[in-house]
Amino acid sequence: MRSGRLARFSGGLPGLLIILLPAAAQAHPGGSDTSLITGLMHPVFGLDHLLAMVSVGVVSAQLGGINIWRVPLAFVGAMAVGGALGILQAAALDVELGIALSVAVLGIGIVLAHPRMSPWPITALVLLFGACHGHAHGREITVSANPALYTLGFLIGTSALHLLGVLIGAAARMQAALWTGLRLAGGAVAASGAAFLLQALG
Amino acid sequence: MDRTKLGKSVLTFVLVVGAVVSTAVDWNATHLFNPAWHPHARFHDALFLALLDGMSLVVLWLLWRRSKEPGVGVTVAALFAAAVWTPFFYIEALIPGTSLLAADNVPMLKVGGMNFAPNLVIAAVLFLLAAIGYGLARDARTDARKDA
Numbered sequence: 241m242r243s244g245r246l247a248r249f250s251g252g253l254p255g256l257l258i259i260l261l262p263a264a265a266q267a268h269p270g271g272s273d274t275s276l277i278t279g280l281m282h283p284v285f286g287l288d289h290l291l292a293m294v295s296v297g298v299v300s301a302q303l304g305g306i307n308i309w310r311v312p313l314a315f316v317g318a319m320a321v322g323g324a325l326g327i328l329q330a331a332a333l334d335v336e337l338g339i340a341l342s343v344a345v346l347g348i349g350i351v352l353a354h355p356r357m358s359p360w361p362i363t364a365l366v367l368l369f370g371a372c373h374g375h376a377h378g379r380e381i382t383v384s385a386n387p388a389l390y391t392l393g394f395l396i397g398t399s400a401l402h403l404l405g406v407l408i409g410a411a412a413r414m415q416a417a418l419w420t421g422l423r424l425a426g427g428a429v430a431a432s433g434a435a436f437l438l439q440a441l442g
Numbered sequence: 443m444d445r446t447k448l449g450k451s452v453l454t455f456v457l458v459v460g461a462v463v464s465t466a467v468d469w470n471a472t473h474l475f476n477p478a479w480h481p482h483a484r485f486h487d488a489l490f491l492a493l494l495d496g497m498s499l500v501v502l503w504l505l506w507r508r509s510k511e512p513g514v515g516v517t518v519a520a521l522f523a524a525a526v527w528t529p530f531f532y533i534e535a536l537i538p539g540t541s542l543l544a545a546d547n548v549p550m551l552k553v554g555g556m557n558f559a560p561n562l563v564i565a566a567v568l569f570l571l572a573a574i575g576y577g578l579a580r581d582a583r584t585d586a587r588k589d590a
Binding site: 274276281305308399 | 459548
């Protein structure tokens with residue numbers, strides 16, 4: 241009964257997400273002078289960021305227990321550090337490649353993750369990916385933007401996407417059909433990541 | 443993590459993010475320190491922020507305190523979030539001369555080919571999350587009835 245209600249409740253989430261997405265979602269659409277709002281919307285309106293960040297939440301819920309907090313917090317923490325480096329325009333390896341890789345790896349993570357597996361490999365990868373996403377957000381700050389508000393904005397936006405992923409993952413844990421569906425969705429995310437990778441390499 | 447705790451966590455996110463974002467967005471020269479605003483208008487903005495932040499803390503305490511009626515905290519948190527975020531949808535229509543936008547050049551969000559004020563989108567997302575949180579945590583209300 242409980243799982244059924246949750247399943248019905250969360251079944252509309254992907255649809256709502258689609259409604260809230262712009263018709264033509266594309267990464268890094270540029271900035272504005274409203275620092276916090278720009279930062280807040282930046283992760284949501286970049287498809288690569290969006291998929292990676294929702295996937296972090298899904299994987300953390302699949303792992304369960306304290307990982308529901310630990311994995312997203314690792315991503316957000318690393319993102320804050322990466323964001324600061326990006327704002328300072330510090331040199332980094334190919335961040336776009338890292339972002340594309342994050343979508344592919346986290347998609348595979350959704351396919352493979354289960355409560356009995358060790359959380360540490362995925363946590364380590366999430367730290368790396370969080371830094372990449374943060375650097376990309378930070379270096380795209382506009383001259384007129386307030387760095388602190390912009391950073392606060394993209395950290396909150398990222399947290400919201402993690403939360404959405406946690407809700408999806410938690411719903412899937414309660415019903416076998418959803419769990420299977422989630423793994424298929426993970427495969428689709430991994431395929432999207434592969435496409436982003438080809439784009440980044442090409 | 444059980445449903446109730448997940449729901450309470452979602453409501454916590456709504457309360458914390460709502461208070462932080464509102465304070466951060468208003469604490470600048472376009473709102474609270476806008477020289478073009480009448481001092482009393484700025485006073486009211488400060489009053490709103492103080493009330494929002496203070497009430498958010500009170501509701502967080504109510505939500506997570508040990509209680510024989512845990513459902514009360516859940517209901518209050520959801521209703522408080524609804525009370526804060528739903529006025530964004532009707533104030534412009536209700537009170538002549540008000541505007542969602544602090545300036546004419548505020549960038550609008552294009553969603554599905556339509557333009558939306560960014561604060562309206564934030565209000566919609568937080569209201570939606572509050573509803574989800576309430577739906578997940580409403581077992582707390584049932585548990586309380588069983589205890590009674």
